[in-house]
Amino acid sequence: MYVFEWTPGMDVESLCEKLATCVGTVRWWSGEMVYIGCECPPDRKRRVASILAGALVRDWLYRQLVVHVQQREPSLMSDEIEYGVLSQLHDLRATKARFAGDDLDAWEAKLAADLSAWMEQEDRLSLPAFARFRMRPLLTALTAEVERRMHQMRLEDEYEESLRMLRYMLNEQPIVKRELHVFCAPERIWMTDAEGELIRDEEVLAAALAGETDVDSEDLAMSILITRSPCRIILHDLDPDAPWPRFSETIRRVFRERVMPCRGCTTCWSHQGHQIRGDELLDLPWSDGAVDGQGLDI
Ligand SMILES: [Zn+2]
Numbered sequence: 001m002y003v004f005e006w007t008p009g010m011d012v013e014s015l016c017e018k019l020a021t022c023v024g025t026v027r028w029w030s031g032e033m034v035y036i037g038c039e040c041p042p043d044r045k046r047r048v049a050s051i052l053a054g055a056l057v058r059d060w061l062y063r064q065l066v067v068h069v070q071q072r073e074p075s076l077m078s079d080e081i082e083y084g085v086l087s088q089l090h091d092l093r094a095t096k097a098r099f100a101g102d103d104l105d106a107w108e109a110k111l112a113a114d115l116s117a118w119m120e121q122e123d124r125l126s127l128p129a130f131a132r133f134r135m136r137p138l139l140t141a142l143t144a145e146v147e148r149r150m151h152q153m154r155l156e157d158e159y160e161e162s163l164r165m166l167r168y169m170l171n172e173q174p175i176v177k178r179e180l181h182v183f184c185a186p187e188r189i190w191m192t193d194a195e196g197e198l199i200r201d202e203e204v205l206a207a208a209l210a211g212e213t214d215v216d217s218e219d220l221a222m223s224i225l226i227t228r229s230p231c232r233i234i235l236h237d238l239d240p241d242a243p244w245p246r247f248s249e250t251i252r253r254v255f256r257e258r259v260m261p262c263r264g265c266t267t268c269w270s271h272q273g274h275q276i277r278g279d280e281l282l283d284l285p286w287s288d289g290a291v292d293g294q295g296l297d298i
Helices: 012-020 042-072 078-094 104-121 127-134 136-171 202-209 217-228 247-258 266-277
Strands: 002-006 026-030 034-038 124-126 176-184 189-193 230-237 259-261
Touching: 002 127, 012 026, 012 034, 012 042, 042 078, 042 104, 042 127, 042 136, 078 104, 078 136, 104 124, 104 127, 124 127, 127 136, 136 217, 136 247, 176 217, 176 247, 189 217, 217 230, 217 247, 230 247, 247 259
Parallel strands: 002 124, 176 230, 230 259
Antiparallel strands: 002 034, 026 034, 176 189
16 A cells, blocks of 8 residues: 655545546545555556656646745735636646756656656655655746746736726827827937927926936826827837837837838938947937937937
8 A cells, every 4th residue: 555645735636536547446534634545556556656746747836836926926816826827837838848957748757757666665655745855946947937927927917007098098188180200219219290300398398307206208208199199100119129018019009000110211220220230329329310300318
């Protein structure tokens, strides 16, 4: 008779049901700890080991991740966390993402081989202790990845929420028959009218200069754009490799059909030329373009 210690609070019944499909006698009893006992003929050891490895790499790992994320992101609802962890695990398995050298299927196979070898020598084993020892590198790498993804998911939710708010504010403004040009460069954003005259919104600028240090140039540009509500925005995207969330993308998502990409102007051309030559971007004389006025920061 083999006796395996299992983790309290986890679904022991379904594990026993799986074991019962290949061995004759399975019993479990629980108190402070949960124990599973099974009679296992020699020719079934590998099958039992692979069922146990499956329970560790799927159920046990899932439970560890849920508990970890609950501690790190206490503002998230628990069903949100459970769903998030489950879908991340599914995705990481499907894409064969590697953790500490192996993907999840390879880890499962490796653990099954270890358990099978163990069963040749011993008849008692604490599965949680085995998992904590053998799966530590997997758990560490996987936890970091799931945490990063959950964090990104939360940021994306917040971003979508802010887009909804900006759309709402824009819908409150009457559409003005006017074209504005928005230039998104790596180190600054600026706007001009159709004639190339630099746009400055005195009120918004004054508010920013009055010490509201958390108003950045993107917020400022968005306030000006929403207040002016132009019927057409020509977007000069000089920073296609900007990190998420890209401001040019935010403009597209908020102003939708009013946004047209620049089809080529002297500013875009000179920017590309500088990039190809690998010049220091921060020192670029942005005001050299035909439509970007004095190149003042907003
Ligand atoms: Zn352009």
